[in-house]
Amino acid sequence: MQVPFLDLKIQYQQIKDELWKELSEIFENTSFILGKKVEAFEKAFAKAHNAEYCYGVSSGTDGNHMVLWALGIGPGDEVIIPANTFIATAWGATLCRAKPVFVDCHPESYNIDPAKIESAITNKTRAIVAVHLYGQPADIDGIKEALETINFIEKEKGVFINSKTGQVIYLVEDCAQAHLSEYKGNKVGTLGVASSWSFYPGKNLGAYGEAGAVMTNNEELAKKLKMIRDHGSEEKYIHKIFGHNYRMEEFQGAVLSVKIRYLKKWTELRRAIAEKYYRQLGKFDFIMLPKEMSYAKHVYHLFVIQVNDKRDELRKFMSTMHIGTGLHYPIPLHLQPCFKYLGHKRGDFPVTEGLAQKGLSLPMFPELTNAQIEYVATTIKKFFER
Numbered sequence: 001m002q003v004p005f006l007d008l009k010i011q012y013q014q015i016k017d018e019l020w021k022e023l024s025e026i027f028e029n030t031s032f033i034l035g036k037k038v039e040a041f042e043k044a045f046a047k048a049h050n051a052e053y054c055y056g057v058s059s060g061t062d063g064n065h066m067v068l069w070a071l072g073i074g075p076g077d078e079v080i081i082p083a084n085t086f087i088a089t090a091w092g093a094t095l096c097r098a099k100p101v102f103v104d105c106h107p108e109s110y111n112i113d114p115a116k117i118e119s120a121i122t123n124k125t126r127a128i129v130a131v132h133l134y135g136q137p138a139d140i141d142g143i144k145e146a147l148e149t150i151n152f153i154e155k156e157k158g159v160f161i162n163s164k165t166g167q168v169i170y171l172v173e174d175c176a177q178a179h180l181s182e183y184k185g186n187k188v189g190t191l192g193v194a195s196s197w198s199f200y201p202g203k204n205l206g207a208y209g210e211a212g213a214v215m216t217n218n219e220e221l222a223k224k225l226k227m228i229r230d231h232g233s234e235e236k237y238i239h240k241i242f243g244h245n246y247r248m249e250e251f252q253g254a255v256l257s258v259k260i261r262y263l264k265k266w267t268e269l270r271r272a273i274a275e276k277y278y279r280q281l282g283k284f285d286f287i288m289l290p291k292e293m294s295y296a297k298h299v300y301h302l303f304v305i306q307v308n309d310k311r312d313e314l315r316k317f318m319s320t321m322h323i324g325t326g327l328h329y330p331i332p333l334h335l336q337p338c339f340k341y342l343g344h345k346r347g348d349f350p351v352t353e354g355l356a357q358k359g360l361s362l363p364m365f366p367e368l369t370n371a372q373i374e375y376v377a378t379t380i381k382k383f384f385e386r
C-alpha cells in the first residue's frame with residue numbers, strides 16, 4: 001500500500017470537465033488578469049465566509065503584506081506574530097519594514113498563547129497577527145481579553161484603542177490554512193479588522209499556481225486593499241496611493257471558482273478523516289493527538305501528532321512503508337538564520353520548540369481511503385511495538 005502525504009491528482013480527475021470548460025473560455029475571451037472569473041470567485045469566497053469585501057491577489061504572502069501595508073504599519077512599528085507558523089506570516093511585517101515580535105504557542109491549540117501576549121506588547125506594538133494554524137482558529141477571545149487587561153478596548157471590529165494613551169493595535173488574521181474554519185460558530189476571516197488567505201496548490205482550497213486573497217468588512221480598508229493590489233489606483237493611470245502588482249490571474253480565478261463548489265464537501269471529508277485518525281490512534285499512548293478546542297471548528301489542513309522521542313525514526317520507518325509525512329515546522333521562526341538580528345536563543349519559546357522536535361504531520365487530504373488510514377495507524381503501532 002502507498003499513502004502519499006498529499007495527492008492532488010484525484011481531485012483533478014473529479015473536476016476535470018468543469019475545469020476545462022472554464023479555462024477554455026479564458027483563451028477565447030483573452031482576459032487574463034482580474035477578469036470575470038476572479039470576480040465571481042471573490043463573490044463566492046466572501047459569501048462562504050460571510051464577508052463584505054474580498055479581493056483575489058497574487059499569493060497568501062502578498063496578502064499578508066497588503067493587510068499590514070493598508071493599515072499603515074511601517075518602520076519602527078512592532079507586529080506580534082506566533083513563533084509557530086509558516087515564515088510567510090513574518091514577511092507581512094518585514095516587508096513593511098516593521099519588527100516581528102514572536103509569541104510562543106499554546107500547548108493544546110498550537111496557536112498563539114493569549115497568556116503570553118501581554119508581555120510582548122510595547123508602546124510600539126501596532127498589530128497582532130492571529131494565525132489559524134493547521135486549520136484550527138486561534139483563541140480570538142483570549143487575545144481580546146489579553147488586550148483588555150492592559151486597557152485596549154475594541155472600538156470597532158479588530159481595532160483596539162488604549163483608553164489612556166490612544167495607542168491603536170489592529171487584530172488581523174492569517175487564514176492561509178483555515179478555509180471555512182469557525183470560531184464559536186463564526187467563520188474565520190472577519191474576526192479581526194482584515195485577513196489574508198492563501199490558495200497555494202496544497203492548501204484546503206488550492207489554485208493551480210500562485211494565488212491568495214484579502215478580506216475585510218471595513219469599507220475604508222477594503223478600498224485601500226483594492227488600490228494597493230493594482231498599483232495604488234482605482235482609475236487607470238491615476239495612482240492615489242503607493243501600491244504594487246498583487247493581482248490574481250484569471251486562470252487561477254477560474255480554477256478556484258470551480259473548486260469552491262466542492263470546498264464544503266472536502267472540508268467535511270477532512271473532518272471525517274480526522275475522526276477516523278482519532279478513533280484508530282486514540283488508544284496509543286506513545287503519541288499525542290491534536291486537539292479540537294471547544295471554541296473551534298477545525299478544518300484539518302494538517303493533522304499534526306506529537307511523538308515524544310524517535311519522531312525522526314518513526315518518520316523514516318513510515319517512509320520505508322511508503323507513507324508520506326511532513327514537518328510543520330522543523331525550525332521555529334525565532335531560530336531562523338534570517339531573524340538572528342532579533343537576538344533570540346533556544347529556550348525562548350519552549351512549546352514551539354517542543355513541537356518542532358516532536359511534531360509529525362500525517363497524510364491528510366479529502367480522498368484518503370479507510371484502508372489507507374488504517375494502514376497509517378497499524379504502521380505507527382508496528383513501529384512502537386517492534
Ligand SMILES: *Cc1c(COP(=O)(O)O)cnc(C)c1O
Nearest residue numbers: 059060061086088089176198200
Ligand atoms: C501558505 C501560508 C502562507 C503563504 O501563502 P502563499 O500563498 O504560499 O504565499 C502564509 N501563511 C501561512 C500560515 C501559510 O500556511
